[in-house]
Amino acid sequence: MIVGTWVWDAAGHRQVADWQSALEGCQAGGEGFVWIGMDEPDPAELERLAAQLHLHPLAVEDAEVGGQRAKIDSYDGDTLLVVLRPLEYDDETSSVETRELTLFVGPHYVVSVRRGGHTPLKNVRYSLDAARGPLRATSMGALHGVLDAVVDHFVVVADALGDDLDDLERRVFTAAGGEVSDVDAAEIYRLKREVSEARRAVAPLVEPVASLARGEVGSVTKRLRPFFADVLDHLVRTEDRVESYERSLTDILSVHLAQVSVQQNADSRRISAWAAMALVPTLIAGIYGMNFTHMPELAWRYGYPYALGLMALVCVVLWRAFKRSGWL
Known part of the structure; x- marks a missing residue:
């Protein structure tokens, strides 16, 4: 109009x-x-x-x-x-x-x-x-x-x-x-x-x-x-x-x-590092969980604390290594 x-x-x-x-x-x-x-x-x-x-x-x-x-x-x-x-x-x-x-x-x-x-x-x-x-x-x-x-x-x-x-x-x-x-x-x-x-x-x-x-x-x-x-x-x-x-x-x-790509890569490294640290206890537990007859640690009085200590020691070593390299 x-x-x-x-x-x-x-x-x-x-x-x-x-x-x-x-x-x-x-x-x-x-x-x-x-x-x-x-x-x-x-x-x-x-x-x-x-x-x-x-x-x-x-x-x-x-x-x-x-x-x-x-x-x-x-x-x-x-x-x-x-x-x-x-x-x-x-x-x-x-x-x-x-x-x-x-x-x-x-x-x-x-x-x-x-x-x-x-x-x-x-x-x-x-x-x-x-x-x-x-x-x-x-x-x-x-x-x-x-x-x-x-x-x-x-x-x-x-x-x-x-x-x-x-x-x-x-x-x-x-x-x-x-x-x-x-x-x-x-x-x-x-x-x-x-x-x-x-x-x-x-x-x-x-x-x-x-x-x-x-x-x-x-x-x-x-x-x-x-x-x-x-x-x-x-x-x-x-x-x-x-x-x-x-x-x-x-x-x-x-x-x-x-x-975003850098952040995703950093997240992937963190996940990989934690997965590696979780793998070690799983591996040790798996070995000693097989119950073979001739496994000296099974009959050893200190076998259980030894296995736990070994798991903790390896995890600490891995944690320090990953931390030093910037993965954690």
Whole structure:
């Protein structure tokens, strides 16, 4: 459904009920644009709006289906389809949640279609009032504002993931020597999954924003390119951070598995040492338990304490040997 319509023109920024008349005024005056905000629209509603704005059917199909990869496509020269994957970080669950925001950007209009949860755009609209130069009251200025807000939030999510990674590293690498940390493989895989979720939103957007910075798509003028180049710089740095997180998590997982392997080897040595010490009394008892006729110790008064002493002596010798070698 349409949640609101706004217009930016020579009179400033205001909310309007009749966006079609406002759009006609912008087109007639050659400046300004109309912003139409939609939230989870049904296909029929989206198609009616597409017919009124003469949007390309392939672009409308992408917006209807949803679940698209982040991208920027150009249709008919001056109309852009922009698919973004805004991210939200949940502090309670330490998880990354992905939204979907689709924009249709024309010379005098912007249509925003939100899916998968609330994506605040109010601050973007207010920032357009304070914009100067080529960003003020233009649809490409609105596109820049949305991209800038989404990428800035990528940075916030990357910071939160970095904090989680630092905590995980501290717990894994500060474990006492020979002991396994309190981290399990499932926790490492969970964070790796969240980082991958962020990477899928960030990485595909780099090349489309780079094409805007180079002025290869849409009506990006030479004066607008530095603004998109600034967004690209932040985006590339965030992509590098997220990729470094994935590499670090792979290393952390390797270290954790090595710790587990070392601990298992130590446990196996302990079990083997105790089994060896238990074997000696069993062996001696088994020999003297065979009751052969010609076994002098059986008739000896001190045979029983001798056998017990021999068992104890051998066990003590073995215990000292295993202790000295680090098996116990």
